[in-house]
Amino acid sequence: MNILVLGSGGREHALAWKLHQSHSIENLFVAPGNAGTAEFAENIPLDVSDFEAIREVVLSRGVHLVLVGPEVPLVLGIQDYFKSTPSLTDIALIGPSKAGAQLEGSKEFAKKFMERHGIPTAAYRSFGKSDVEQAYRFLETIPPPYVLKADGLAAGKGVLILNEIQEAKSALREMLVEAKFGAASSRVVIEAFLSGIELSCFVLTDGKDYKILPTAKDYKRIGEGDTGLNTGGMGAVSPVGFADAVFMEKVESRIIKPTVEGLRKEKIPYSGFIFIGLIKVGDDPFVIEYNVRMGDPETEVVIPRIQTDLVELLRATAGGTHKETDLVIRKEAAATVMMVSGGYPEAYQKGHAIRGLESVKEAMVFHAGTQKDSNGDVVTSGGRVLAVTALGANFKDSLRKAYAGVSEIE
Incomplete structure (x- = not known):
């Protein structure tokens, strides 16, 4: 094939x-x-x-x-x-x-879809450029923090969480009136803040049936100990310790099944991945967002834990035969550590030589921002450069192996 x-x-x-x-x-x-x-x-x-x-x-x-x-x-x-x-x-x-990709392409579409199918998510309202005054009044009716989301794709930068009302109003004006995120913020979703702990759930569906892939949790901030600026993701672990069988049963019955059935009922063709960004509030799951592809760097810990032949899974997805296939998950935990360019997520240089890749023994190295130069040498070509992934008995063991791999590379 x-x-x-x-x-x-x-x-x-x-x-x-x-x-x-x-x-x-x-x-x-x-x-x-x-x-x-x-x-x-x-x-x-x-x-x-x-x-x-x-x-x-x-x-x-x-x-x-x-x-x-x-x-x-x-x-x-x-x-x-x-x-x-x-x-x-x-x-x-x-x-x-x-039509199905609107789950990620339009926050407003996703929210309305969840409303129609009774899928738990934060309360919200959406506004356009002509509704700025209404949006201001709505902000005044809800407690901080204020969550503002550009409706369209904004390269992962379209979500703002702000604590002060005036700051929120100013940011809202920048998004709607001054087009801070271009066409992506021609409409803005304002939603209630949910307090809890986040995780990512991945589903592969043929449009009728589905397979639930391993859960993962990624970490966004640049600095150790969850400090500093947000990034595209500095690492991830799988499985997620707090997502036990009881919690995942709630996720499946309240979110995954209604999502797949909702797409089918609305006659929206969908064969592929659904990435559900979740938050656990108390003991209950709520949807933060949908994505219509795998996440990054979560893929780098989810895929190594799948034992089943991926070609066979994709064939079943395309052919509508998920019921006839089995998904086998490895018991080991996985952790990935992202190596990034100096200065990232702000200004950084490209073209730096990468050495030591062949010395990594206990981990896998997935390239994120690399290319080969005219001499055939591997050089940096992005902010996030390498994801070093390892499997272990638990996430601490896999994280130790991943950092050992990191230490071999410069």
Whole structure:
């Protein structure tokens, strides 16, 4: 089987690494990929939003299945493009339709969807540019902290949590009137703050049935001890200790089942991953947000814990045969530690040489922001550069091994 993975980060490296292990793989392509994926797959330089270029690659390379890593192509409608293009209709693509991708592409859509299907989430209201005064009055009716969310995709930067009412009003004006996040903040969702502890739940669905993948928890702040600026994610662990069987039964019955059934009832085509950002308030789960793809760096701890052949899981997803497949999860815990460029998440340089990768023995190194220079050497090409992942008896053991791997790299 020939498979194309779209994307270039640690998530895509981890997915491609798992696919590469399958006996069903004949040729594996990653577009655009990175220095890590180049070790076992053919990297193809293209823009993941250029559907015509993707079509040419799929047809010229005899691709049977496309796995979409990032959210942007999904929100732009790549699944619909494949379904409506005669030469691509027989090609399986893992990812929801444009309608389904609204779960991530529009916070307002997601909130209304949860309302319709009785899925627990924070109380909210949404506002447009002409509703600024109404939005101010609404802010005055709720207690701090104030949660403001740009409705559309804002590269992970569109959520603000503010403690002061005047600060919240000022930020709201910047978002709606001054277009702080461009078109993404043409509408803003204001929601009640939920106090609890967060985790990520991942589901793979064929549109009718589903598999619940391992839970994970990521850590955003740049500094040790949860300090400093927020980032795209500095590391993650799996499984999540507090997500026991009783809690996960609530997650499945109150959130996962109603989500999959809601999509089916509304006739929204969806075959792919659903990433549910959850918060545990007391003993109960609430949805913070939906994403329509795997998370990063959570993928780097979730995928290594899956024992089942990923190709077979994706075939079942595309073919609507999840009921006939089994998902086997490894008992070991996983931890990943992100190595980032100096200065990240603010200004940083690219092009620094990376050494010591071959010295890492007890961990896996997933490339997030790397490429090969003209001499074939691996160099940095982003803020988050490497995710060093290890398996162990528990998360402390796996974290120790991951840091041992980190110590080998400069």
